Amino acid sequence: MIDALGNPQSVLLLGGTSEIGLAVVEAFATDRPVRVVLAGRPSERLDAAKSRLEERGCAVETIEFDATAPDTHGDVLRKAWAGGDVDVAVVAFGLLGDNEKAWTDSATAVQLAQVNYTAAVSVGVELGERMKEQGYGSIVALSSVAGERARRSNFVYGSTKAGLDAFYTGLTEALRPHGVVVTIVRPGFVHTKMTEGHKPAPLSTTPEAVAQIVVDAVRNRKELVWAPAPLRLVMSVLRHIPRPVFRRLPI
Numbered sequence: 244m245i246d247a248l249g250n251p252q253s254v255l256l257l258g259g260t261s262e263i264g265l266a267v268v269e270a271f272a273t274d275r276p277v278r279v280v281l282a283g284r285p286s287e288r289l290d291a292a293k294s295r296l297e298e299r300g301c302a303v304e305t306i307e308f309d310a311t312a313p314d315t316h317g318d319v320l321r322k323a324w325a326g327g328d329v330d331v332a333v334v335a336f337g338l339l340g341d342n343e344k345a346w347t348d349s350a351t352a353v354q355l356a357q358v359n360y361t362a363a364v365s366v367g368v369e370l371g372e373r374m375k376e377q378g379y380g381s382i383v384a385l386s387s388v389a390g391e392r393a394r395r396s397n398f399v400y401g402s403t404k405a406g407l408d409a410f411y412t413g414l415t416e417a418l419r420p421h422g423v424v425v426t427i428v429r430p431g432f433v434h435t436k437m438t439e440g441h442k443p444a445p446l447s448t449t450p451e452a453v454a455q456i457v458v459d460a461v462r463n464r465k466e467l468v469w470a471p472a473p474l475r476l477v478m479s480v481l482r483h484i485p486r487p488v489f490r491r492l493p494i
Contacts, residue, residue, distance in 0.1 A: 244330065245381065249462025251330030252277055255323050257308060257366055258336030259283030260292050262435040263385060266454035267333055268296060276300035280323045282308035283336075310336050310362035311354075320369040331461060332370050333383045334363055334411075338400075339437050345399035352399055359403035364410050371414060374423040381461050382418075382425045384411040388469070391429070391478045394494050415466050426460045428453070429478075430470040444494075446471055 245251050254271055256264045259281030271277055279301045283289045293303045306322045309315060323329060337359045345351045363384065374380035389397055390404030408427060415425040430453050432444035453470040460468045469475040481489070 244328070245379070249464075250274060251381070251461075253279070253327060253330045255280045255282065255329045255332040257282045257332065257334050258310075259305060259308070260286070260288040261333075261335035261337075261385075262437075263430070263433060263450045263453050264333050264335030265292055265295065266450035267335070267383070267457045268301070269299065270451075270454040270458045271331065272296070272299050272301055276302070278326065279303045280326070280329070281305045282319055282323060284309060308336075310358045313362060313365040316362075316365045316369050320366070320373055324373055328377045329373070329380060331381045331383065332374075333385070333457075334366060334370075335383075335385050336362070337385070337404075339397075340400055342397045342399050355399055355403050356406075359400070360406040360410075363407045367410060367414055371418055371423070375418065375421045379422045380424075381464075382411075382414070382423065383457055383461065384408075384425065384427050386411070386427050386429050388429050388431050388474055388478050392482050392489075395490070396494065412467075424461075424464050424466065426457070426465055427467050428457055428460070428470060429468070429474065431474045433470075446474055446477065 251271055254268050254277055256268055258264050260283050268279055276299060279296055281289060281292055281303060285307055289305055293305055296303045306319060308319050338355055340355045345355055370382050386408040387404040389401035390408045393401050411425055411427050418425055432438060432447040433453060434447060434449050448471050456468055456470045
C-alpha cells in the first residue's frame with residue numbers, strides 16, 4: 244500500500260532499463276527500500292539495473308517483457324502481481340528513432356508506433372484492470388513535450404507520444420472512480436543514452452531531476468506534470484504560434 248506520505252511499498256517498471264524509470268525507482272527508495280519488478284528484455288543492462296537497485300536494499304525481481312508482443316502483456320502483468328499488489332507502475336519504455344528514416348521508411352515508422360503507442364495502450368489497459376481489482380494504485384506514463392505539437396525535426400516520434408498522451412489522459416478519467424491515479428509526465432530533452440548525439444534543447448534536464456518531479460506528482464496525486472515545470476509555459480506559447488511562423492522556427 245501507499246502510505247499516508249505517498250510512499251509506495253512496491254513499484255513496477257515497464258521498461259526495466261530506462262534511465263528515467265530507474266531514477267524514479269531510486270527516488271522512491273530514498274527513504275526506505277521498496278519491492279521492485281523490472282520488466283524488460285533479458286540482457287546485461289537488465290541484470291545491471293537489478294544489481295543497482297539491490298545495492299540500495301530493494302528486493303528486485305525481473306520478468307521478461309517485449310513491447311512488440313501485446314498478446315503477452317496480460318501474462319507479464321499477471322507475473323508482476325504474483326508477489327503482491329503493485330502500488331506504482333511506471334510506463335517508461337520507448338524508442339526515439341531517426342526521424343529522417345522514419346518518415347521515409349514505413350517499417351521504421353511502424354516500429355516506432357508499435358512500441359511508443361500500441362504497446363503503451365496495451366499495457367495501460369492491463370494495468371487499469373489490475374489496479375481496478377486492487378482498488379488503488381498509481382500509473383505513471385512518460386509522455387513527451389514532443390507530442391504537444393508536431394515539429395518537422397521529430398514529427399514521427401512526436402505523433403506516437405501524442406497518441407500515448409491522449410490515451411493516458413482518457414485513462415485518467417476512466418480510472419478516477421476506482422481510486423486509481425494516472426500521472427502523465429511530459430519531459431523535454433533529457434540527457435540519457437537515447438539522446439546521445441542529439442543537440443540539447445533549451446531547458447534540458449536529467450533523469451534524476453525528472454524523477455523528483457515524478458515522485459512529487461505521485462505523492463500529491465497530480466495528473467499532469469512537465470519536466471522541468473517551465474516547459475508548460477513554453478509549450479503553451481508554441482501551440483498557439485501560427486503555422487507559417489512556426490515552420491520558420493529552428494526547432
